[in-house]
Amino acid sequence: MEAQEKLETILQEVIIENAHDKHVFSNNNKSIGIYKKSMKKAIKTIGNHLKERDTPFTGTSISTIKQRIDNIYLEENKRGKSLDYVLDELKDIYLDDCIHFHNPKYIAHLNCPILTPTLVAEAFVSSLNSSMDTYDQSTGATFIELKLVEWTLDKLGYPENADGIFTSGGTQSNMMGLLLARDHYIKKHFGIDPKMDGLPPEASKFRVLCSEVSHFSLKKNLSLLGLGQNAVIPVAVDPDFKMNTSALKKVIQQQKDLGNIPIAIVGTAGTTDFGSIDPLAEIASVANENDIWFHVDAAYGGGLLISNLHKEKLSGIELSDSVTIDYHKTFYQPVSSSGFFMRDKSFVDYIKYHADYLNSKEQEDEGIPNMVKKSIQTTRRFDALKLWFTLRMIGTEGLSSYMEKAISNAQFTADLLRNREDFEIIHKPEISAIVFRYTPFTGNGNSYCGINSYIRKAIFNEGKAIITSTKVYNEVFLKFTLLNPLTTPKDIEEIIDLIVYHGNEYSLKN
Incomplete structure (x- = not known):
C-alpha cells in the first residue's frame, strides 16, 4: 500500500513538472506554438482594451485599485492558472484603470506616446533576451548598439574619440556624468585612483553647480556618490528659468573663497518643469576657464538634436564633457531607453573593471567589444533595438x-x-x-x-x-x-x- 502511494505521488509530480515545462520558451514546435497562441491572445486583449476607453484615466479611487490587488492570494493554486484566467484578472486589477499616455488629453508628465515599430522591437528584445554586457551574450546586438551610439555622438557633434552606452534612464546617466567628473578631478589633482583608494579627505569640499531648477537626480546621485546632497550648489536663473551665467561666475568664486572645490557644472537642456535650456555655450566657456567638468542633462531636450527647426537651441552641447539623453522622452521610445555619452573614451577608465569570467583583458586585446566596461550595470537589455526599428522604419x-x-x-x-x-x-x-x-x-x-x-x-x-x-x-x-x-x-x-x-x-x- 505504501509503495502504491509513493508511485502515485511520483506520477503526480511528473504531471505537474510537465505542465510547468510547457511554459519554458524553447525552439521546439510545441513551445513556439504556445508562444504564438499566447502572444495572439495578449495582443487581442490589448487591442480590445484600447478600443474600450477613450479617456486617459477612469477616475477609479486609489483605495479601490489597492483593494482589488490585496484580495488576491498568489499561492491559491500552486500549479498556476490558465492564460485566459490571468488575462481576465489583469483586466480587472490593471488594464481597466491604467493610465493611457498615448491619449491626446494626457499632457501631465514626460511620458511620451510610443511608436508601433518599437513594440515590434520589444517582442524581439523580450523573447530572445540578449544581454548586452558581453559579446558572447549578444553578438550582432552589440554592433547595433554601437552603431546607434556612433549615430548619437555624430548628432551631438562630439569628436571621433568619443563614446557612449545605453542606460536605464536619466538618473543613471546623470550619475555616470557626476561619477566621471568626481574621479577625473581626483585623478588629475590628487594623483590617486579613487577606484582603488577611495575618496581623498578633500572630497568633503567638492561642489557641483547647477541651476536652481535642475533635476532632483543630481542631489540624489551626489548622495550615493559619497559627496552628500549639500555638495549641490544652486545657481540663480533668469526670468525664463535658464541658468544665469553671471550668477554662475559669482557662485564659483564664492565657493572658492569658502575653501570649497567646484569640480563640475551641470547645464540642463530641458528642465522638467519649464523645458528651459541653459546657455550651454556660455557655461562651457565658464567651465573651461575654471578647468572643471561640464555635464549636460539633455534627458528632455535631446530630441531637438534631430530637428532642423530647433537643433540650434542645443548649440554648445558639443563643448560638454558628457551628456545625458533619454530616448524614452523626445525620441518616443518605450521605457527604458536612455544614453550616456562622453567626449573622450578614455574616461571609461574611471568605471571599467575586468572579470575573467566575463570580459577578460585577453578578450579585449583580441578586439572583442567590451560593453560592460562602459556601464555601471552588468546585465542590460537590448533596448537599442527599439531605436533601431524607429530609425529604419520612420527615419x-x-x-x-x-x-x-x-x-x-x-x-x-x-x-x-x-x-x-x-x-x-x-x-x-x-x-x-x-x-x-x-x-x-x-x-x-x-x-x-x-x-x-x-x-x-x-x-x-x-x-x-x-x-x-x-x-x-x-x-x-x-x-x-x-x-x-x-x-x-x-x-x-x-x-x-x-x-x-x-x-x-x-x-x-x-
Whole structure:
C-alpha cells in the first residue's frame, strides 16, 4: 500500500513538472506554438482594451485599485492558472484603470506616446533576451548598439574619440556624468585612483553647480556618490528659468573663497518643469576657464538634436564633457531607453573593471567589444533595438516631426493663455512644457494655490484628461507637458475648459 502511494505521488509530480515545462520558451514546435497562441491572445486583449476607453484615466479611487490587488492570494493554486484566467484578472486589477499616455488629453508628465515599430522591437528584445554586457551574450546586438551610439555622438557633434552606452534612464546617466567628473578631478589633482583608494579627505569640499531648477537626480546621485546632497550648489536663473551665467561666475568664486572645490557644472537642456535650456555655450566657456567638468542633462531636450527647426537651441552641447539623453522622452521610445555619452573614451577608465569570467583583458586585446566596461550595470537589455526599428522604419525626418508638432502645440497654448485675463503664464516655452495658473479673481498666492490644487485633483479624479502641477517659489502652478503629436488645438482648448469648469466648481464650494 505504501509503495502504491509513493508511485502515485511520483506520477503526480511528473504531471505537474510537465505542465510547468510547457511554459519554458524553447525552439521546439510545441513551445513556439504556445508562444504564438499566447502572444495572439495578449495582443487581442490589448487591442480590445484600447478600443474600450477613450479617456486617459477612469477616475477609479486609489483605495479601490489597492483593494482589488490585496484580495488576491498568489499561492491559491500552486500549479498556476490558465492564460485566459490571468488575462481576465489583469483586466480587472490593471488594464481597466491604467493610465493611457498615448491619449491626446494626457499632457501631465514626460511620458511620451510610443511608436508601433518599437513594440515590434520589444517582442524581439523580450523573447530572445540578449544581454548586452558581453559579446558572447549578444553578438550582432552589440554592433547595433554601437552603431546607434556612433549615430548619437555624430548628432551631438562630439569628436571621433568619443563614446557612449545605453542606460536605464536619466538618473543613471546623470550619475555616470557626476561619477566621471568626481574621479577625473581626483585623478588629475590628487594623483590617486579613487577606484582603488577611495575618496581623498578633500572630497568633503567638492561642489557641483547647477541651476536652481535642475533635476532632483543630481542631489540624489551626489548622495550615493559619497559627496552628500549639500555638495549641490544652486545657481540663480533668469526670468525664463535658464541658468544665469553671471550668477554662475559669482557662485564659483564664492565657493572658492569658502575653501570649497567646484569640480563640475551641470547645464540642463530641458528642465522638467519649464523645458528651459541653459546657455550651454556660455557655461562651457565658464567651465573651461575654471578647468572643471561640464555635464549636460539633455534627458528632455535631446530630441531637438534631430530637428532642423530647433537643433540650434542645443548649440554648445558639443563643448560638454558628457551628456545625458533619454530616448524614452523626445525620441518616443518605450521605457527604458536612455544614453550616456562622453567626449573622450578614455574616461571609461574611471568605471571599467575586468572579470575573467566575463570580459577578460585577453578578450579585449583580441578586439572583442567590451560593453560592460562602459556601464555601471552588468546585465542590460537590448533596448537599442527599439531605436533601431524607429530609425529604419520612420527615419529622422518622421521622428523629428513628432517633437516639432509638440513644440508647435506648446506655442499655441502659450499664446492662448497669454491672451486670456483669467490665466497667468510665467515663462516662454522653449520645448513643450507650459507652467501657468488659473487666476479668475484678484487674489494672492495662497488663494491661487487652493484653486489650482483643487483643479489638478478634480481633473485627475474625473479622468477625462490628465494634467499636473508644480510649485514655483512655493506657490502652486498647473503644468502641461505636450509630447503627443496627435494632441490638437481642440484638445488643448477642451482641457482649458475643464480647468475653468473645475475652477468655478471650487469657487462655489468656497
